[in-house]
Amino acid sequence: MGVEDADARLEEPKDPSHGDLATNVALTLAKKLGRSPRVxxxxxxxxxxxxxxxxxDTEDFGIESVSVAxxxxxxxxxxxGQVASxxxxxxxxDDNYGRSVEGGGESLMVEFVSANPTGPMHLGHARQAALGDAIAGLLDWTGWSVSREFYYNDAGAQIDRLAESVGARYQQHFGQDAEIxxxxxxxxxIREIAADLAEEHGDRFVEDPLSEEALDVMRETAVRMLREEQDRDLSDFGLHFDVYFLESSLYENGQVESTAAALRESGKVYDLDGAVWLRTTEYGDQKDRVMIKSDxxxxxxxxxxxxxMGKWGRGFHQAINVQGADHHGTVARVQAGVQALGLPEGYPEY
Incomplete structure (x- = not known):
């Protein structure tokens, strides 16, 4: 037809009755040729x-029939014959079908599930587990050096509330009037954790359940027991993680403090109403975000x-996070934070 740069693409039809492959090349040629695409x-x-x-040999040709729709x-x-080939x-x-070396052995992390150790896992976590493991498996099969990682949010206000909740149930276990x-x-x-605490420590913390020592024990015991339950669920689901990363370690080794200092040095931070804000709007977020509260x-x-930032520092310059719908709001601000510190746009992928 005299067209040298024709854009001919083959796709699988949505309706199998239309055949095995389809193309709209005639529609793309119509304007260039000035003719009806049907003709x-x-x-x-x-x-x-x-x-x-x-x-x-029609089998050797590979196509049995062609029709216009x-x-x-x-x-x-x-x-x-083509299908049989x-x-x-x-x-x-055999077992190596589909395997490739496309990833070239490059390190890549898939972080998934990452359920907070504040309660049992639910069906949403099971979905993330299945999806994350499938993505990791496909990437591994295509030549990437994949690390599966579970991030435990075992620090912060939610863990403090967990410890206080266990403390209240612990007091109730010994007949005290206490409220969650x-x-x-x-x-x-929470009652089960409190009962285990009572069995191990007796009424040792009843008189002062909010003491630093008491809350430390409540916190440590609750997180440990809930992590063990989560690990059993994940094992029953057939999941294996290469790394279990604790949020608390970021505080212990000073990474949270050093990250805050680095963000301030970047010039992307300002103070307002006693809080420290990050200019996340410069990176596509809907509004600037509080980084450090007024307290x-x-x-x-x-x-x-x-x-x-630690992921990148560990050599994972390709990272994928599989998260639930309740975490989608964190995507823009996390990406903005790491961009402010020099990492590429779109890191990590979600």
């Missing part, structure tokens, strides 16, 4: 049909930025 498609189909009928779509039905390839490759704090955790599993405590996204 162009019919001419192409006629030429292909002619070649099929004149071919000695709608305004000018071409639908192809593959010959049985694909099966032979699969059989010959506002925003605390009400589940029966001096960090918001949850500051340790997240520190954690992802």
């Amino acid at each position: 162009i498609a019919e001419e192409i189909a006629e030429e292909i049909t002619s070649r099929i009928s004149s071919h000695i 709608g305004p000018g779509f071409l639908n192809f039905k593959l010959s049985s 694909g099966l032979m390839e699969i059989i010959a490759a 704090p506002e925003g605390g955790y009400q589940g029966d599993y 001096g405590s960090p918001t949850y996204f500051l340790p997240d930025v520190a954690y992802h």
